[in-house]
Amino acid sequence: MHAWPASEVPALPGQGRDLRIHDTATGGPVSLDPGPVARIYVCGITPYDATHMGHAATYNAFDLVQRVWLDTKRQVHYVQNVTDVDDPLLERAVRDGVDWTALAEQETALFREDMTALRMLPPRHYIGAVEAIPGIVPLVERLRDAGAAYELEGDTYFSVEADPHFGGVSHLDATAMRLLSAERGGDPDRPGKKNPLDPMLWMAAREGEPSWDGGSLGRGRPGWHIECVAIALDHLGMGFDVQGGGSDLAFPHHEMGASHAQALTGEFPMAKAYVHAGMVGLDGEKMSKSKGNLVFVSQLRREGVDPAAIRLTLLAHHYRSDWEWTDQVLEDALARLERWRAAVSRPDGPSAEALVEEIREALADDLDSPAALDAVDRWAARQQESGGTDIGAPGVVSRTVDALLGVAL
Template sequence: MHAWPASEVPALPGKGRDLRIHDTATGGRITLDPGPVARIYVCGITPYDATHMGHAATYNAFDLVQRVWLDTKRQVHYVQNVTDVDDPLLERAVRDGQDWTELAERETALFREDMTALRMLPPKHYIGAVEAIPGIVPLVERLRDAGAAYELDGDVYFSVETDPHFGEVSNLDAEAMRLLSAERGGDPERPGKKNPLDPMLWMAAREGEPSWDGASLGAGRPGWHIECVAIALDHLGMGFDVQGGGSDLAFPHHEMGASHAQVLTGEHPFAQAYVHAGMVALGGEKMSKSRGNLVFVSALRRDGVDPAAIRLALLSHHYRSDWEWTDQVLADAVERLARWRSAVSRPDGLSADALVDEVREALADDLDAPAALAAVDRWAERQNAEGGTDEGAPGLVSRTVDALLGVAL
């Protein structure tokens, strides 16, 4: 599966700061110190309805991570998956009378278009669950043969009790885990499981649903968590720098994935930092496909909204905060974009050297994009009111906003 085209990232004078970021597992900030190549895995979409503002906010957060790393003169090895076979996708296809593969391909293509328009840097590897199945099956077999997985009516489950580190990602108690498991795709009430929290690794073939050859597992399809583990281990290996996604993935998805990988390899941790973006609401409720309260990037683009304004609307909220999309949020972003473009359109201006440092420091401080925007606001306000004599300043501001915030002026 191919990703989307990359926009050029301008080089800035000097060197950026190392990233200090909130780690869900420890509950505090850690300073990331990757080697020459920083490694990041971000969980992708299930392509039956793409791309709403909740998606966009999440991918915007991890685009900033990439940009901060690139500004430190590192390379970035970014991997993202597409869960192109799963219950919600199959259910939507049945509801709409569509072929599930056509639905997945169409929505994935739309997601690529949205990411391109928003100038999100693409992953080096963009892998679908279906194409990953040949690598998933041996991992499930290894877990089963090691006694870390068991069969139940043809399905194969992972035993969470085989990982001594289980629970260290989300730091939730058993009851909270059980409630979230039921809410987020698990089956804690299924009779016969060793532990209600045990997640499915391999689902035996169901009538009327797609299935693949699972070798000794029999025909079926993979569970959700093992999909990402197989892709991450194949392309990044253990101990990569950042595992990213929305806050609703901390449990069960990232918790279970970490346990799968740790039992498979005997190493810990799966990732150095678990980083989670907040949820976006609409009308007082979390924006979600199940509720149908969605604002789509593609719909805004069709209505003529500049993608740069959409991106500024996302950047105006700290990535870890939960916030609500409103018409005013977008209107403020449109106005900000106009002010910034007016400021950099002059042939000369106020010195921007200090601004570059301010934006770098804000983003290195747990991706504080609102502080970065405020710094540019201050420069633009003075530039529009007073002007200056530095011929290189407007261009430097444009390159800084482009390189570090992904906004083209």
């Protein structure tokens, strides 16, 4: 599966800062010091209704991670999946009377267009669940053969007790885990499971649903968590730098994925940091496909909204915060974009050297994009009030905002 085209990232003078970021597993900030190649895995969409503002906010956060690392002169090995076969996708296809593969292809194509418009840097590897199945089956068989998985009425489940570190990502108690499992794709009430929290690794073929050859597992399709584990281990290996996604993925998805990988390899941890973006709400509730309270990037683009303003709306909120989409937050971003473009359109201005370092410092401090925007606001205000004599300053500001914030002025 192909990703989307990369926008050019301008090279800036000097050197960026190493990133300190909040790690869900430890509950506090960690300093990341990747080698020459920083490794990141971000969980992708289930392509049946893309791309709403919750998606955009999540991918914006991890785009900033990439940009901070690139500014330190590192390479970035970024991997993202597409869950192109799953219950919600199949249910939507039945509801709309369309082929599930056509729906997945259509929504994935739209997602690519939205990511391109928002100047999100693409992953090096963009992998669909279906194309990953040949690599998933052997992992499930290994877990089963090691006693870390078991069969129940043809389905194969992972035993959470096989990983002594289970629970170390989300730190939730068993009651909270059980409730979230039921809400987020698990089946804790199924009779016969060794532990209600045990997640499915391989679902035996169901009538009327797609299935694939699972070798000794029989025909079926993969569970959600093992999909990402297979892709991450194949392309990044254990101990990669950042596992990312929305905060609703901390449990069960990232918790279960970590346990799968740790049980498979005997190594700990799967990722050095588990990083989670906050939720975006509308009308007092989290945006979600099940509720239908969504604001879509593609719809805003069709209405003529500048994608740079959409991105500035996202950047105005700290990536870990939960926030609400309103007409006002978009209007504020449009006004900010106009001010910035007016400021950099002049032939000279106040010196920008301190501004570059201020933006670097803000982003290195747990991706503090609101502080970075405030710094640019202050430079633009000085430009408006008194101008300046530095002929190169507006160009430096424009390149810096593009390179570090992904906003083209």
